[in-house]
Amino acid sequence: MKSPRPGLNPALVALMSIATGLSVACNYYVQPLLATIAQTFALSFHQAGFIVTTAQLGYAAGLLLLVPLGDMLERRGLIVIMSLLAAGGMVITALSSSLAMMLLGTVLTGLFSVVAQILVPLAATLAAPEKRGKVVGTVMSGLLLGILLARTIAGGLAQLGGWRTVYWVASILMVLMAMALWRWLPRYKQSVPLNYGQLLRSIFTLYAQHPILRTRAIIGCLAFANFSVLWTSMAFLLSSPEWNYSEGEIGLLGLVGAAGALAARQAGSLADKGKARQTTSAGLLILLASWGLTALGANSLVALIFGIILLDLAVQGVHITNQSVIYRHMPEARNRLTAGYMTSYFIGGAAGSLLSASAFQAAGWYGVCAAGALLTVVNLFFWWKGHVYESEAH
Numbered sequence: 001m002k003s004p005r006p007g008l009n010p011a012l013v014a015l016m017s018i019a020t021g022l023s024v025a026c027n028y029y030v031q032p033l034l035a036t037i038a039q040t041f042a043l044s045f046h047q048a049g050f051i052v053t054t055a056q057l058g059y060a061a062g063l064l065l066l067v068p069l070g071d072m073l074e075r076r077g078l079i080v081i082m083s084l085l086a087a088g089g090m091v092i093t094a095l096s097s098s099l100a101m102m103l104l105g106t107v108l109t110g111l112f113s114v115v116a117q118i119l120v121p122l123a124a125t126l127a128a129p130e131k132r133g134k135v136v137g138t139v140m141s142g143l144l145l146g147i148l149l150a151r152t153i154a155g156g157l158a159q160l161g162g163w164r165t166v167y168w169v170a171s172i173l174m175v176l177m178a179m180a181l182w183r184w185l186p187r188y189k190q191s192v193p194l195n196y197g198q199l200l201r202s203i204f205t206l207y208a209q210h211p212i213l214r215t216r217a218i219i220g221c222l223a224f225a226n227f228s229v230l231w232t233s234m235a236f237l238l239s240s241p242e243w244n245y246s247e248g249e250i251g252l253l254g255l256v257g258a259a260g261a262l263a264a265r266q267a268g269s270l271a272d273k274g275k276a277r278q279t280t281s282a283g284l285l286i287l288l289a290s291w292g293l294t295a296l297g298a299n300s301l302v303a304l305i306f307g308i309i310l311l312d313l314a315v316q317g318v319h320i321t322n323q324s325v326i327y328r329h330m331p332e333a334r335n336r337l338t339a340g341y342m343t344s345y346f347i348g349g350a351a352g353s354l355l356s357a358s359a360f361q362a363a364g365w366y367g368v369c370a371a372g373a374l375l376t377v378v379n380l381f382f383w384w385k386g387h388v389y390e391s392e393a394h
Helices: 010-025 031-042 045-065 067-072 074-097 099-126 129-161 162-182 196-209 211-238 247-263 265-274 275-296 302-325 331-393
Strands: none
Touching: 010 074, 010 099, 010 129, 010 162, 031 045, 031 099, 031 129, 031 162, 031 211, 031 247, 031 331, 045 067, 045 196, 045 211, 045 331, 067 074, 067 099, 067 196, 067 331, 074 099, 074 162, 099 129, 099 331, 129 162, 129 247, 129 265, 129 302, 196 211, 196 331, 211 247, 211 275, 211 302, 211 331, 247 302, 265 275, 265 302, 275 302, 275 331, 302 331
């Protein structure tokens, strides 16, 4: 039996958006700091890029192993405990004296910061059906803003007190957030007649039974790979002798990406109106166009800024649409649907980070942009093949 549905007011939506942003930001503070951390531990571009990959893989593991627990356990308590454990991972990173210790802190933070992906389906569950897409869009905007503004915050804090300061401050913010969630988040539990092993196996069953989930998972995977391709190598480009930007200046570009993220909020409302397929198609075409501008950004800050705005607009718009679509199906399994979709999403992010660092080392910024454009062409192919299932479903 479910507990009664508590009301979802604007203040609570705002709190969940902020919490989602702070949680997911834990994995992205490192990106504007990569060049500095590479110097600290004497790493190559490829080795430094592996720190980002480790965060994404930890996150993917948490999505698969921990997020389904939201369909089984009381969610407020689960969210608070995981937030505190993510803060502990960042303390380890702040104290790290070697790459191995840093990777340990990074993977633990990634594993438990998936609390963001328990908050999103909880918001969808608490929202009225006619407002679900809008609520998901708002909370997901908090998530992407957390990813993007993490770079700005990290860059500024690193200039003030070094890169370790970033992780000390972030761990404190996570503890404060956990306290706020414990105070104001409603208790919510639904009973699922499955044990933990059955719960995990049911994720693969959902993949097998729902072509829409498979299609949307692939689209999300390749879209977020694009996102990681861009942002992983950004610090390498902007810290090069031709640009010579500091961590703070690199981090400011996160504000540019935030503009694109905010502009994508309407994607959820469009999905509510039955325009999910059109929104997805437009998003992927904008994503492809963004790589042309981003390539010109090797020598032009204006082109780079517009490329970032378009890319983040497209990725966020596609992502919000994806989640709005899959949440219409099987309301009682929203955490498992999230686990299946978001595991694919962050595997794409991890692969994109590795691809980006390797492409930059091999062919510089133009190699990075070529890799991103190729991923988008592949994504358009899968979307062209997969949207037939959604037409049939409707």
